[in-house]
Amino acid sequence: MAGQKMLKFTTVSRDMPEKRPPDLRRTDFHEIYAEYARSKAEEQASRCSQCGVPYCQSHCPLQNNIPDWLRLTAEGRLQEAYEISQATNTFPEICGRICPQDRLCEGNCVIEQSGHGTVTIGSVEKYITDTAFDEGWVKPIRPHAERTESVGIIGAGPGGLAAADMLRRQGVQVTVYDRYDRGGGLLTYGIPGFKLEKDVVMKRMAQLEDGGVEFVMNCNVGDDLSFDAIRGKHDAVLIATGVYKTRNLDNHGVDADGIVNAIDYLTASNRVSFGDDVVEFNSGELNAAGKKVVVIGGGDTAMDCVRTAIRQGATSVKCLYRRDRANMPGSQREVQNAEEEGVEFVWLSAPKMFVDDAANLNDTRAITGPLRGVVVDKMRLGQPDATGRRSPELIDGAHYVEEADLVIKALGFEPEDLPTLWGVEGLEVTRWGTVKADFTTGKTTLDGVFAAGDIVRGASLVVWAIKDGRDCATAILDYLSQSDAVAAE
Ligand code: FAD
Ligand code: SF4
Numbered sequence: 001m002a003g004q005k006m007l008k009f010t011t012v013s014r015d016m017p018e019k020r021p022p023d024l025r026r027t028d029f030h031e032i033y034a035e036y037a038r039s040k041a042e043e044q045a046s047r048c049s050q051c052g053v054p055y056c057q058s059h060c061p062l063q064n065n066i067p068d069w070l071r072l073t074a075e076g077r078l079q080e081a082y083e084i085s086q087a088t089n090t091f092p093e094i095c096g097r098i099c100p101q102d103r104l105c106e107g108n109c110v111i112e113q114s115g116h117g118t119v120t121i122g123s124v125e126k127y128i129t130d131t132a133f134d135e136g137w138v139k140p141i142r143p144h145a146e147r148t149e150s151v152g153i154i155g156a157g158p159g160g161l162a163a164a165d166m167l168r169r170q171g172v173q174v175t176v177y178d179r180y181d182r183g184g185g186l187l188t189y190g191i192p193g194f195k196l197e198k199d200v201v202m203k204r205m206a207q208l209e210d211g212g213v214e215f216v217m218n219c220n221v222g223d224d225l226s227f228d229a230i231r232g233k234h235d236a237v238l239i240a241t242g243v244y245k246t247r248n249l250d251n252h253g254v255d256a257d258g259i260v261n262a263i264d265y266l267t268a269s270n271r272v273s274f275g276d277d278v279v280e281f282n283s284g285e286l287n288a289a290g291k292k293v294v295v296i297g298g299g300d301t302a303m304d305c306v307r308t309a310i311r312q313g314a315t316s317v318k319c320l321y322r323r324d325r326a327n328m329p330g331s332q333r334e335v336q337n338a339e340e341e342g343v344e345f346v347w348l349s350a351p352k353m354f355v356d357d358a359a360n361l362n363d364t365r366a367i368t369g370p371l372r373g374v375v376v377d378k379m380r381l382g383q384p385d386a387t388g389r390r391s392p393e394l395i396d397g398a399h400y401v402e403e404a405d406l407v408i409k410a411l412g413f414e415p416e417d418l419p420t421l422w423g424v425e426g427l428e429v430t431r432w433g434t435v436k437a438d439f440t441t442g443k444t445t446l447d448g449v450f451a452a453g454d455i456v457r458g459a460s461l462v463v464w465a466i467k468d469g470r471d472c473a474t475a476i477l478d479y480l481s482q483s484d485a486v487a488a489e
């Protein structure tokens with residue numbers, strides 16, 4: 001009986017894969033969690049109680065059939081587990097590594113609710129697909145028949161790639177355009193290797209290329225090639241360009257040397273990990289080695305910056321956040337990892353100004369010398385705002401200087417103004433600047449143009465970009481079939 005293998009949560013404790021010791025982690029950019037041994041993956045999967053109404057599944061954006069692949073793993077039927085897992089998720093090994101499971105599947109596991117510790121869904125998902133790659137179960141993309149229609153996808157992030165994968169499997173001719181030299185979007189150049197090693201992403205890129213997806217890299221659409229030219233070349237177009245405009249500060253001194261954007265800093269670090277020669281890293285501009293580093297922000301990007309700075313050899317790394325630990329947007333798991341690695345969190349703190357003379361708190365001259373520090377305003381928490389988080393309020397007169405040679409701004413991202421950048425009429429955007437698109441099909445206000453991922457949702461998650469890409473691929477296939485039917489009349 002399959003059931004005998006399951007429901008072990010009362011006798012088997014929750015056990016994550018082993019985490020490398022902080023002293024070792026600080027010295028490299030490898031992932032911090034080891035892989036489960038097979039027996040451990042089977043044991044952990046067997047803790048699942050096979051809920052009739054699985055809340056884990058309903059809180060997974062892809063509606064992954066989690067109970068089934070957990071049961072198959074517990075029974076040692078890993079290849080079948082893989083088949084079920086990949087049926088709903090284009091990149092399960094990536095989601096298993098970087099989904100914020102505590103807010104999605106695992107955070108809604110009933111075992112967690114009953115105090116036994118959640119089933120380690122993400123780690124098992126990663127184990128299943130890593131094993132599938134090792135065993136050769138991940139098959140190349142080979143469509144049954146080629147179709148003549150072509151689709152142009154702008155953006156090689158998870159949204160664009162998920163759509164490319166599904167369309168290509170149906171025989172559609174797919175071309176992906178991206179302004180970077182490597183595909184993967186933020187999977188490659190945003191998220192650091194200690195959360196997601198780059199060969200995991202490159203393996204998927206190779207699979208797509210081998211399957212016939214054409215990549216046109218180093219092509220900044222709107223600059224090197226117009227949007228209209230792409231539209232004219234293809235039967236349908238998908239916009240999956242993500243959001244890259246950095247939210248800025250307007251504090252005195254913010255333009256001083258030594259104050260940089262998180263995305264530039266992380267991109268440089270990821271490029272160095274690929275072995276690229278990065279001028280701004282070599283010059284020290286985007287390198288934390290030997291510096292006192294202050295990161296401003298409390299989201300996941302800030303967590304990635306502080307942990308990168310530690311690995312680059314900063315002498316101290318502090319994270320300034322204007323609320324407290326309980327009211328921060330970043331994952332608690334990542335805060336804990338950062339603290340273990342030596343990051344100091346300075347809660348209830350906001351930048352007032354940046355100074356080149358740490359002795360003078362109120363000096364409002366333009367900064368002329370090297371950056372010396374951030375004047376920090378201390379805050380307290382007031383009433384909850386619209387998001388339910390308590391709003392920070394300034395404590396009058398409570399400020400001090402936090403010394404810094406490098407300040408990294410990690411305050412979030414906004415969409416670029418695509419209609420203006422690309423000179424496109426009729427492509428409507430929302431009041432937040434994101435592309436206006438139907439939430440189930442991704443259809444925009446232009447015929448045959450679809451949009452997916454962060455450029456529709458605003459800065460979000462990889463798993464949502466994958467879902468959007470898959471949904472758009474389905475809608476594009478419908479659109480192509482309808483267009484073919486009209487043409488045949
Ligand atoms: P992107 O991944 O941004 O890809 C867009 C692609 O479009 C890029 O390759 C870009 O070069 C290309 N592009 C843009 N404009 C043009 C143009 N004009 N011409 C040609 N190409 C263009 N999410 C998680 O789930 N877990 C995490 O741990 C996590 N960590 C993150 C850490 C950081 C530092 C950041 C910034 C984000 C993180 N996210 C995380 C969010 C996640 O990375 C995004 O939600 C996701 O990558 C969005 O996918 P996308 O395909 O919409 O866009
Ligand atoms: Fe959980 Fe993400 Fe996997 Fe869904 S895709 S099961 S949310 S780790």
Ligand code: SF4
Pocket residue numbers: 047048049050051054055056057066067108109110111119121
């Ligand atoms: Fe298993 Fe937890 Fe999902 Fe229930 S909610 S099916 S126990 S993983």
